[in-house]
Amino acid sequence: GENVEQHPSTLSVQEGDSAVIKCTYSDSASNYFPWYKQELGKRPQLIIDIRSNVGEKKDQRIAVTLNKTAKHFSLHITETQPEDSAVYFCAAWEMDTGRRALTFGSGTRLQVQP
Amino acid sequence: KAGVTQTPRYLIKTRGQQVTLSCSPISGHRSVSWYQQTPGQGLQFLFEYFSETQRNKGNFPGRFSGRQFSNSRSEMNVSTLELGDSALYLCASSLKAGGGNEQFFGPGTRLTVL
Numbered sequence: 707g708e709n710v711e712q713h714p715s716t717l718s719v720q721e722g723d724s725a726v727i728k729c730t731y732s733d734s735a736s737n738y739f740p741w742y743k744q745e746l747g748k749r750p751q752l753i754i755d756i757r758s759n760v761g762e763k764k765d766q767r768i769a770v771t772l773n774k775t776a777k778h779f780s781l782h783i784t785e786t787q788p789e790d791s792a793v794y795f796c797a798a799w800e801m802d803t804g805r806r807a808l809t810f811g812s813g814t815r816l817q818v819q820p
Numbered sequence: 821k822a823g824v825t826q827t828p829r830y831l832i833k834t835r836g837q838q839v840t841l842s843c844s845p846i847s848g849h850r851s852v853s854w855y856q857q858t859p860g861q862g863l864q865f866l867f868e869y870f871s872e873t874q875r876n877k878g879n880f881p882g883r884f885s886g887r888q889f890s891n892s893r894s895e896m897n898v899s900t901l902e903l904g905d906s907a908l909y910l911c912a913s914s915l916k917a918g919g920g921n922e923q924f925f926g927p928g929t930r931l932t933v934l
Binding site: 707737738740742748749750751752755757795797799807808809810811812813 | 853862863864865868876878879910920922923924925926927928
């Protein structure tokens with residue numbers, strides 16, 4: 707089945723700096739890659755997603771890049787703010803025959819220091 | 821539009837008991853997926869229901885089961901509870917089944933098994 711690896715597990719940046727979180731996936735047939743933000747005690751919320759027919763997508767301070775050949779995708783947050791502090795999860799939609807599921811990475815705890 | 825709701829929010833059970841969790845999707849959403857979230861294993865897919873049929877299933881034992889009703893509400897049942905079943909159980913709804921559809925998460929049910 708699909709395996710998603712996420713790095714780093716923790717990331718501390720100064721307010722205003724950029725943050726980058728990287729994920730790799732194993733199933734070359736995966737075609738949908740969402741990113742979720744989960745604040746402490748709250749539900750995961752989708753912040754951005756990308757499909758396999760696109761290499762990059764941007765939404766204000768957040769961008770995601772996808773390299774299908776290398777099977778990795780990354781989340782970029784620019785001009786970080788304290789409210790960006792949360793756990794971020796990447797995920798990949800597995801299209802393997804007989805089992806279709808969203809497989810999550812292990813999460814990255816981002817701390818933005820004011 | 822009301823979001824995804826889950827009941828109960830907190831539950832304490834003892835080993836060997838069974839438990840039923842409920843999830844009401846966003847109005848109009850027909851797909852409901854269930855996830856288990858633990859500090860050690862992260863977010864893991866349990867199963868997905870669409871139009872009252874289980875479409876996909878993760879790698880969990882048969883003690884974990886679910887169903888979906890004609891109004892798209894879904895229930896998850898765990899029988900013969902074990903200590904390791906203590907977790908946050910999240911459900912997520914989407915308009916359609918399958919990959920590429922944005923999933924909206926509920927607040928979760930925190931299950932503690934003593």
